[in-house]
Amino acid sequence: MRVENLPDEFITALPILTTITNAGYEAYFVGGSVRDTLLGKPIHDVDIATSAYPAEIKALFKKTVDTGIEHGTVMILDHGEGYETTTFRTESGYTDFRRPDEVTFVRDLSEDLKRRDFTINALAMRGNGEIVDLFAGLTDLQQGILRAVGDPKERFHEDALRMMRAVRFSAQLGFTIEANTQQAIKSEAHLLAKIAVERTNVEFSKLLLGKDAQRGLLEFAETGLYQYVPGVISEHELDIIAAATALENVRLTSDEQAWTFVVSQLGLDEAATMAFLKAWKHSNDLIKTVTNANRFIRTYKAQAVVTNWDLYSVGADLSIALSVLQITQVDFPVDQLQQAYAALPIKDKHELAISGQDLIKRGVVKPGPMMGKVLAQLEQGVVAGEMVNEPAALLAQAAKII
Structure with missing residues (x-):
């Protein structure tokens, strides 16, 4: 050819x-x-x-x-x-x-x-x-077949990461893992424990972003590889995640979105999310983003309504949270929430019309813990729409708080 x-x-x-x-x-x-x-x-x-x-x-x-x-x-x-x-x-x-x-x-x-x-x-x-x-x-x-060259057991003993590459290629290309190759992965899956978590992480992240992530996740479960990765995930939980990836129009497009999707499907709270992602050796930036986005998702699922403070707290990570919620929520009001976020009086505490120095100069408060408490209440009041974000108005409110 x-x-x-x-x-x-x-x-x-x-x-x-x-x-x-x-x-x-x-x-x-x-x-x-x-x-x-x-x-x-x-x-x-x-x-x-x-x-x-x-x-x-x-x-x-x-x-x-x-x-x-x-x-x-x-x-x-x-x-x-x-x-x-x-x-x-x-x-x-x-x-x-x-x-x-x-x-x-x-x-x-x-x-x-x-x-x-x-x-x-x-x-x-x-x-x-x-x-x-x-x-x-x-x-x-x-x-559309993924087959090891020669003896698959030999190939996987040479480099155990190849087993993760197999399920990753299955997801990326939509290929079927050939029977002997799949059987060798099942029998040698334990060798994955010898591979650095960071390398396994790279392959699993690529799997999640694959065009046929469901296929890759099911292979990941069926071959038993899931037993040798950080943060214990059961075969049942993998089936749930795989089923969600098969929903119409679902395609994960970034590491942050993909891992937010995973921790959301696993139902992890904030502490468990951080521990799970740390076990997978993720960067601090990704851990912060995913934890923040998942906190918003959990709040929305628990209340079916969110406050200005919820929107303010998730901040720029709102787009990730909304994209994950859209995957599993029917008639999800994404436009409404985006508009509500856009309409927030401020989107960062640095946008407050006064600072701690302003409070000190005006003699409202002395340096110390009280200054932080006053600023926090002003921030919450402005975000909630209960206070006007103007210097004079905020100084007056600060005096009342004291």
Whole structure:
């Protein structure tokens, strides 16, 4: 098979391939960019595999960076672009179930491709667009099947994160995990506990954002991988989340929205939400956003009505909270709540017409805890519409509070 119209990203990189092949070495485009091109999807990074050893690559190009030279990877810099070029290699010994203990450079493409995770990722493409398919990856791509290269147990022992990649690809591509591959995930799922949480987090987040998140979540549950991730989630809870993702017009579009959706479906309160997200090693910013949005969701679900203070408290995270509520709430008044938020007298305490310094200068209050209490009451009064946000009016109200 040959790709007739190469994407611009490949055309731009062709001089790299040409330089390598003209020097007598083999060079191919490999990895996700080849797969996505065949699927008609946009591509991002272009990766190159070659029979040339790192020192030989560095001798061919003026500008290179040793990004992973111990594993055969050299970044070639060309016209403002960087191209990761990796020598064909074999790997052995995976004591941490993540990275090889030993890498051996080879000249044979087949030796390199057979160490890759799935057949759809073991495709190579020559500069003329011709596809090299040694493991029936094209057939699997056409049939929507995710199959490990060779013995799936071996592939997962080499890198246990590949099991999470399997369910993630299932969600992103809508592919079915081949029976032997799925069975191997079930039997080796316990190895996921050896993988850093941060890496598992990345894969699960991508799964949630996949076009067929329901499929990925059900595979995540069925294979038993869910038992080896932070913050215990039961198979039943996963089924509930998966069912919600299958609702009409549901498509999660950001990490913040996706994780807000998850904690909301799990029914977690504020303390449990923070503990859950910390266990997943999320950033403080994401934890703050998700906790804030979920607090609003819980308030709305409990009361079916929200106050100005509720809207003010959720602030800019309202859009995330509303998007999650829309997924499961029938006839949800999103426009009404957006308008109510837009109409708030202030949206941040810094918009108050007076400050603590103003109170001190006017002799209303001395520095200390009382000043904070007065400002808090003024803030609440303005947000509720009970006080006018003007200096004179607020000073008068402050004097009454004292």
